Amino acid sequence: MTRSLIVYLAASRHGGGMKIAVLGTGDVGRRIASRLVELGHHVTLGSRTADNAAATKWASETGERASHGTFADSAKSAEVVFNCTKGEHTLAVLEAAGAAALDGKVLVDVSNPLDFSKGFPPSLSVANTDSLGEQIQRAFPGAKVVKALNTLANPLMVRPRDLPDSHHTFISSDHADAKVTVRALLESFGWAKDEIIDLGGLDTARGTEGFLLLWVRLFGAMGTPMFNLKLVKLEG
């Protein structure tokens, strides 16, 4: 299936967009939700309560394709679900959304298991021989978890062309069809096809989550979170 066909099919299903739930009303969630609305999708920003102030404000400011609701309500009516919650809350949030609402759906996991309990820089609450992505998949075996976008600052996730050079992002999943959907969404954000590196199965999320251990140090050394990595390879 070509890219244009995938995007066309996705966009045509609801007169110009998919129904997408974005769980989490923080910077990452609002940034991704706004970009998806801009691209023509119908987005529900999910939060713990139906009257969450940040979600209400976001929906009223973002236009007619933007709405908000509880984690459960937003996930229930969506075709694709983005998890943009803090890693420490992720499993509880998805529990609140409910396994039935996630069943058979693409679940894009943008979270990182950052542990700030000992201050900054954070360590990881799960690392090395397991990952939060895999924990989610085990807890919700009916969902099609794709780890994506968790290795860079949220403005760059959705506007990769803002950086002055090519750079790379990663996807990890045990579900090939879900990867096709996520690739199409990333390409619609502005990522070039060859900038999206398929690392393999969801266990490779141990790699992208583990990269956060370097990212938090680079954040200090670079003096800005607005950077990403480009992989440079020997030719021939």
Added chain:
Amino acid sequence: MTRSLIVYLAASRHGGGMKIAVLGTGDVGRRIASRLVELGHHVTLGSRTADNAAATKWASETGERASHGTFADSAKSAEVVFNCTKGEHTLAVLEAAGAAALDGKVLVDVSNPLDFSKGFPPSLSVANTDSLGEQIQRAFPGAKVVKALNTLANPLMVRPRDLPDSHHTFISSDHADAKVTVRALLESFGWAKDEIIDLGGLDTARGTEGFLLLWVRLFGAMGTPMFNLKLVKLEG
């Protein structure tokens, strides 16, 4: 102190080179040792026994500035020590070299705590809230440990210009003077000044060692170990 002065001082101390011990006779150790000899240093390749076959062969093939010896003998007579042993052996090797032989010296730690006990890809035997670099520093408080070069394949460590684009490498240490020495050595390998990123104290080795969790996955996805990362930053 300018770069040229540092290199001059280093090179002039022994009529054209420093006395350097490289511990470990594997690919990494031999590659770094050969490059150091090529750059005019006097290098002893250290191994468990004085008659190690790989070390004997290397010394006889590499010319008059190349010698070999036990870990203890090579470290004793060196000004700078490179640890190029496998992470699982590192602490025992340094114990064999002896704390006295390392006292006050720059110890460049190139190792990674890779754990292959469950097959490939490896996990890490220490990660997240500690690092092998820090374990070495705690075990040998008299040494000046600098974590360096542990994030890329050994041919690229010593010939960074082989890649078709700029790319980055990292140093972590609690010893500012030792970082100056290591920077000068890396620049002599071909690294540009702004390609060497000082991450801060030795605890930042948790970041570069943690990156290995991604590196081993990228090795699969890129189809070659001959790659490295370039950090791309938003301008302005």
